[in-house]
Amino acid sequence: MILESNNRLRFYIFLVIAVGFFSASFHGLGLLKSAPWNIVYSDVLGFFEKAIAPGFPYIDKLIEYPVLTGIFVQVMGFVGGTRAGYYFLSAFFLVLFGVIATYFLYKIAAEDKDKNKKLLIYWIFAPSMFVFFVYNWDIIAILFSILAFYFVQKKNNAMAAFFLALGFVSKFFPIIYLPILLIKQKNAKEWVKIISVFLITAISINGYLALSNFTGWSYFFSLNSIRNSNPDSIWTVLRFFIFDFSVNQINIISLILFVMTFGWLIWRFRKAQFMALCFIATILFLLFNKVFSPQYVLWLLPFLTILPLNIKAPFYALELSNLAALFAILPWFFTKDINYFYASIPFVIIRHAALFVILVKAIGLARISDNLPEYSARRK
DSSP: OHHHHHHHHHHHHHHHHHHHHHHHHHHHGGGSTTSOHHHHOOHHHHTHHHHHSSSOBTTTBOOSSOHHHHHHHHHHHHHHOSHHHHHHHHHHHHHHHHHHHHHHHHHHTTTOTTHHHHHIIIIITOHHHHHHTTTSSHHHHHHHHHHHHHHHHTTOHHHHHHHHHHHHHHHSGGGGGHHHHHHTOOSHHHHHHHHHHHHHHHHHHHHHHHHHOHHHHTHHHHHHHHOOOOTTSHHHHHHHHTOOOOHHHHHHHHHHHHHHHHHHHHHHTTTSOHHHHHHHHHHHHHHHOSOOOGGGGGGGHHHHHHSOOOOHHHHHHHHHHHHHHHHHHHHHHHHOOHHHHHHHHHHHHHHHHHHHHHHHHHHHHHHHHTTSOTTTTSOO
């Protein structure tokens, strides 16, 4: 049995490497001038000039990502040297992170009888993996989140907090799992330990840069506070057809909607599975955030792999509408032709509707597991 399990895990790792190679090759076509950049575009390749620009991120040059991502980009540019070298090295490590994430997803779902099928459907062969695996740097924060979930399962809160902090300083969103980890604790000692580990880790990584150049370090936060909703965001659709919200109005309304629904649902189902609550929090973030980058769908995949949910129809509606929205809007960034925005609107609406359906399913799972011990709701 153990040998069979190890062979299956090796096979899954081989498959995820193959998917990563496909994603890297697709976006790597951007190295060729004959490949249309408005189709094979990736943030990774698009950041080459910033990666090799003189100076160090956050101190000498502005980077619109949290610190670990910015440093990763800098190292890839320094070591890679050329555009091709930078891209190939970046792709190699992003795929490697995906391999490690696959390993720990497999370990987390060890007791689930359907884990083999779900790993294939909702992780390895998810449409988003083929396109967004090597599109942006989200896989870094996703890996740290998965490691945090693994240590929660092992009841090691200190390590869970450590990896949540690494995720936070990579891509910010994993911080929404911290309050959930805290409310699952039954004594103040665990609260102190979790918060201390999280803060020490985050400050250790950010502290020097923040003290050296606070403006450069905080650029990620200041930029996101003043930027408008992106063209393929539901907020932009609302701005065009319902009411012309200002940036500040969207900031306030989206924050209030998220905090209110997050606070109520997490408290209402506070006895539910930790992973179910984190899944709900992630969906709420995607529903209300003013920016919806297409690779954000990757954030949901670990939960679909781990949790006992069968949501193929809304899942594929979300995946396909997200891809359609991306490829409909990409030409707009290069031409500013408003027709591309109009073409993306139906897919943006379908994507949000699919997210809402998945939220309802996640709340249903939380309701079922509300009075059950952790992880007991898994199919055995």
